[in-house]
Amino acid sequence: MEIAGKHYRTVWLEGSTVQMINQPLLPHQFDIVDLVDVAATANAITTMIVRGAPAIGATGAYGMAQAVLLASPESWKAEVAAAARTLAATRPTAQDLFHGVDFVKRAIEGAQDLHSAQELAVAAARDLADDSAAACERIGEYGAELIEDGFRILTHCNAGWLACVDWGTALSPIYKAARSGKKVFVYVDETRPRCQGARLTAYELGGEQIPHAVIADNAAGYYMARGEIDMVIVGTDRTVRNGDVANKIGTYEKAVLAKRHGIPFYVAAPTTTLDFACATGADIPIEQRHEDEVLCMFGRDEEGKIRKVRIAPDNSPGYNPAFDVTPAELVTAIITERGVFKPEELSENDELLR
Amino acid sequence: MEIAGKHYRTVWLEGSTVQMINQPLLPHQFDIVDLVDVAATANAITTMIVRGAPAIGATGAYGMAQAVLLASPESWKAEVAAAARTLAATRPTAQDLFHGVDFVKRAIEGAQDLHSAQELAVAAARDLADDSAAACERIGEYGAELIEDGFRILTHCNAGWLACVDWGTALSPIYKAARSGKKVFVYVDETRPRCQGARLTAYELGGEQIPHAVIADNAAGYYMARGEIDMVIVGTDRTVRNGDVANKIGTYEKAVLAKRHGIPFYVAAPTTTLDFACATGADIPIEQRHEDEVLCMFGRDEEGKIRKVRIAPDNSPGYNPAFDVTPAELVTAIITERGVFKPEELSENDELLR
Numbered sequence: 001m002e003i004a005g006k007h008y009r010t011v012w013l014e015g016s017t018v019q020m021i022n023q024p025l026l027p028h029q030f031d032i033v034d035l036v037d038v039a040a041t042a043n044a045i046t047t048m049i050v051r052g053a054p055a056i057g058a059t060g061a062y063g064m065a066q067a068v069l070l071a072s073p074e075s076w077k078a079e080v081a082a083a084a085r086t087l088a089a090t091r092p093t094a095q096d097l098f099h100g101v102d103f104v105k106r107a108i109e110g111a112q113d114l115h116s117a118q119e120l121a122v123a124a125a126r127d128l129a130d131d132s133a134a135a136c137e138r139i140g141e142y143g144a145e146l147i148e149d150g151f152r153i154l155t156h157c158n159a160g161w162l163a164c165v166d167w168g169t170a171l172s173p174i175y176k177a178a179r180s181g182k183k184v185f186v187y188v189d190e191t192r193p194r195c196q197g198a199r200l201t202a203y204e205l206g207g208e209q210i211p212h213a214v215i216a217d218n219a220a221g222y223y224m225a226r227g228e229i230d231m232v233i234v235g236t237d238r239t240v241r242n243g244d245v246a247n248k249i250g251t252y253e254k255a256v257l258a259k260r261h262g263i264p265f266y267v268a269a270p271t272t273t274l275d276f277a278c279a280t281g282a283d284i285p286i287e288q289r290h291e292d293e294v295l296c297m298f299g300r301d302e303e304g305k306i307r308k309v310r311i312a313p314d315n316s317p318g319y320n321p322a323f324d325v326t327p328a329e330l331v332t333a334i335i336t337e338r339g340v341f342k343p344e345e346l347s348e349n350d351e352l353l354r
Numbered sequence: 355m356e357i358a359g360k361h362y363r364t365v366w367l368e369g370s371t372v373q374m375i376n377q378p379l380l381p382h383q384f385d386i387v388d389l390v391d392v393a394a395t396a397n398a399i400t401t402m403i404v405r406g407a408p409a410i411g412a413t414g415a416y417g418m419a420q421a422v423l424l425a426s427p428e429s430w431k432a433e434v435a436a437a438a439r440t441l442a443a444t445r446p447t448a449q450d451l452f453h454g455v456d457f458v459k460r461a462i463e464g465a466q467d468l469h470s471a472q473e474l475a476v477a478a479a480r481d482l483a484d485d486s487a488a489a490c491e492r493i494g495e496y497g498a499e500l501i502e503d504g505f506r507i508l509t510h511c512n513a514g515w516l517a518c519v520d521w522g523t524a525l526s527p528i529y530k531a532a533r534s535g536k537k538v539f540v541y542v543d544e545t546r547p548r549c550q551g552a553r554l555t556a557y558e559l560g561g562e563q564i565p566h567a568v569i570a571d572n573a574a575g576y577y578m579a580r581g582e583i584d585m586v587i588v589g590t591d592r593t594v595r596n597g598d599v600a601n602k603i604g605t606y607e608k609a610v611l612a613k614r615h616g617i618p619f620y621v622a623a624p625t626t627t628l629d630f631a632c633a634t635g636a637d638i639p640i641e642q643r644h645e646d647e648v649l650c651m652f653g654r655d656e657e658g659k660i661r662k663v664r665i666a667p668d669n670s671p672g673y674n675p676a677f678d679v680t681p682a683e684l685v686t687a688i689i690t691e692r693g694v695f696k697p698e699e700l701s702e703n704d705e706l707l708r
Contacts, residue, residue, distance in 0.1 A: 026668035188670075189649065192546055195665050198649070203671035214672040216546040217571050218604025218650055222640075222678040225606065250572025252579065256614055286576075292546065294570055295552070297651045299663025309653025309663055311549050313381035314555035316542075318568045324576040335371040347614055 001161040001175075003030060003150055003207065009133065009165050010055045011062060013125060016069040018062045020050045023162060027203035028300040038067045038083045045090035045097070048194070052163020053237045053273055054136065056128045057096030063087045064104035065125035068118050076114045082104075092285040093246055093323045094237035095275045103128050129165045135270045135337035136167035143173025143233065143268060143335045149182045151230040154220055155260075156189040157248035158200035158233025159268060169268035170233040171204060173335065178210050186212040187229060191248060193293040193320060217250050224261040232258045233335075236269045243328030243343020244281030245269065249321055255330035264332040267343075269351045271336050281325030291318035355515040355529075356560065357384060363487070363519050364409045365416060367479060370423040372416045379515060381557035381655040392421045392437045399444035399451070402548070406517020407591045407627055408490065412451030412483045417441045418458035419479035422472050431469045434459075446639040447600055447677045448591035449629045457482050460492035480675045483519045489624045490521035494688035496688045497527025497587065497622060503536045505584040508574055508612075509542040511602035512554035513589025515620060523589040523622035525558060527689065532564050540566040541583060543574055545602060547647040547674060571604050578615040586612045587689075590623045597682030597697025598635030599623065603675055609684035618686040621697075625690050625706045647683030 001008065011020040018035040024047075025031050033049055036042040041063040044050055050059050068076065068085030088101050107124035111117035147153070157163075167175065178184055183184035186205055191197035198214045205212040215223070223229050232254055236245040245251075245267050258265040278284055293313040312318065328343035338352060346352065355362065365374040372389040373491065378401075379385050387403055389395045395417040398404055404413050421437030442455050461478035465471035501507070501676070511517075513524035521529065532538055540559055545551035552568045559566040577583050586608055590599040599605075599621050612619040632638055649666040666672065682697035692706060700706065 008415050028664075083461050110707060169508055175631070186675075190546065190665070192544065192572060198666040198670075203667045206667050206669050212670065214648055214666050216603060216674070218546060218602075219673065219675055219678075220606040221610065222603060222675050248572075249570060249576060253572060253575040253611060256575065257607060257610055260610055294568055297653055297663065297665070299651055299665045301655075301661050301663050307655050307661065307663055309651065309661055310382075311544070311651070311653045312552040313557045313560050315560050316552075316566065316568055319541075319573065319577075320570070321573055321576050324573075324579070 001166060001207065010162055011050055011059050011165065013062045013065060013122065016066055018059065020044065020059065020068055021162065022049055023051060023200065024049060024298065025306060028306055030205055035330070037070060038063055038086060041066060042086045042090050052158065053094040053096040053235065054132050054164035054169065054270055056091065056094055057100035057246065057272055058165045059181065060087050060097045060100030061104050061125040061128040064101055068108060068121040071114060073114050076117065086109055091287060093287045096272045099272045100128060131307055132164060132270065132272065133166035136164045136172050138175035138337035139169055139185065139268050139270065139335050140167055141174030142340050143266070144147045144176035144180060146266065147177040147182060147184060147263055152185045152187065152228055154189065154229045154232045155201060156185045156197065156234045156251050156254050157191045158196035160201055162200050162204060162237060169235040169270060171201065173268065174210065175208055176207065176224055186210060187220070188212050188214045189216055189217045192217055199320040200351040202313050211228060220254050221257045224257050224263060228347060229263055231264045231266065233266045233268060236273050236276050237323060238284050239273045239334065239346065240278035240281055240284065241276045241347045242280050243331060243334065243346055244330065246281060246284045246323045247326065247327050249324050252324040252326045255326040259330050265330060266333055266335055267331050268335045271338060274346070274352060276347055276353060281327060284325060287322040289320045289322045291320055294318035294320045355520060355561065364516055365404055365413050367416045367419060367476065370420055372413065372420055374398065374413065375516065377405060377554065378403060378652065379660060381553055382660055384633065389426060390416035392417055392440060395420060396440045396444050400570060406512065407448040407450040408486050408518035408523065408624055410445065410448055411454035411626055412519045414441050414451045414454030415458050415479040415482040419475040422475040425468060426448055427468050430471065445641060447641045453626045454482060477499055486518060486624065487520035488625065490518045490523055490526050493523055493622050493624065493689050493690040494521055494526030494530035497620065498530035498534060499540060500620065501518055501527055501531040501536060501691070506539045506541065506582055508541045508543065508583045508586045508608065509555060510551065510588045510605050510608050510686065511545045512550035514555055514558040515536060516554050516558060521537055523624060524587040525555065527587060527622065528564065529562055538564060540564060541574070541577055542566050542568045543571045543604065543605065544568055546571055547571065549655045574608050575611045578611050578617060583617055586617060586619045588621055590621050590627050591677060592638050592689065593623045593700065594635055594638060595630040595701045596634050597685060597700055599680050599685065600635060600638045600677045600679065603678050606678040606680045609661065609680040611682045615683050619684060620687055621685050622688055622689045625692065626669050626702070628706060630701055630707060637683060638679060641676040643674045643676045645674055648672035648674045
């Protein structure tokens, strides 16, 4: 998508350097980070310089390509295998990450020498990123059909283009609907603890000039009870065989509320998030992150400097589960790049796994 | 309750000065504010230097006493009537505020001269504050009977002693249970946008050495789904005839989740919050506060300074409803200083209104 008239993806490869938008600085500062080796790329995933399931999937793929490009001819196979382990261990919940790493790993399996492995790895990573961007655009086209003119839409976290290679998952249908002339209004859950809604979704929607308002996560139920929300669309980090989805903490709360109020609850899920090896959501590992994300907050002070401020008392601990599981019964439908499915229909369509 | 070994209430009268704990500075800085006239006292309510339904009720009463103490002999009745209007207009939702102002207004109705009005007003305000503290202690005794040893309790916002004159409403049962030797663990919703949970409830629980953890409001559903929450206790700003309650934004979300998971949901409500003139929660005016409370955050920076930082993009608006309504059907019982009632039983007990 465009920033100040120039098209950007969230992550890309320049020579053997992985480059990405530095997302913790947004919306206050736009900056590109250079990651010169696999350790730096892995660290960027762990520290959430890049986040969002499809975006970390592409980063995993580019990180693998980087590993092959930087490997020594003597021990490249072992080095690349180690890089795959490092990259896959950065975060536990999103399926796309494992998909991205595996995709490049499989692409170089038959390579006879390092040089051909390098060509295959770079091509595979670029294909994966291109396919991911194209899948998100198709999700937008399928999803836009579900959005009626005048709809007021709630979204949680950021499942926009910054969470993907381009376009977004949950926001892609909103962009497509708006560009086709439908009037929409978006309620943006701020999405504590990391405020990806207030920071990133609001930034994206502003860039596309789509009317929106940031609300506390606590206020979603208030607007639902008033009949002011027509649909909910969220992303997913992993979608399992029975149709359960893991997504940003708080997604489950919004799904329960949507069910109570009869509001359709859609999950936008590229097929790269599918993990049919998991039978139900109970099998999905849930990442527990550092308590400081809950006890503190980052923002821009009066002088324009980005600062960390502490909210809670020094002696109070925080618990910080990063994801929760929304059971299939609360999901109206899952929007993929291959069509819209009831959650229970997913596993009947093995071709979704390619 | 005690801070560093010294007993404090949240608000009191010293001569004709209303004094109170400066709550926006907590937990980082403990400071007492002097409010020398009614305009200052009213402003302290509006800007939430004092907040919490019973605490602003007592502030309303002390503000009325202050008005009478500072009135001129020539026009004291008109001045006091104007002060009552000013104080009652500071915030729209909490019933205690109107109760506090009216209580002193009624106490001086028969006064023949300013001097006797002053004596009556000061005595009435002190009685109201003493009664409020005693009511909260009794709520603690009734509520503690509902808490079993080992309970893991979720609370939202701050309905502790800082929200009251002393003891608290929702936290009072927890204090009584803990002091009687029951082991409890408290999940503290941070309660965006003003983070009264992370700042004030955590501070209070730390002071009482009660084990607790701050969680994002988004995480309450996660812990309920895991079976790690045994009960929910919250306060209320207004409790109406059919048993609906208005409380801090997000309370409704937690009530819906508690219902889904079969977790008892208790509301601690001094009878001063009762408003039987409102038939249902739909009649309660909901305060809409400034968008900056959602778009920005206050906290303590690395150098110890309390700062405001902006989270959201400069051009994104925020919506900020301060309260929501939880329907009676989601409320297990209402804990008052006169016993525990099913929400639908409240209006059958007219003596609750005194």
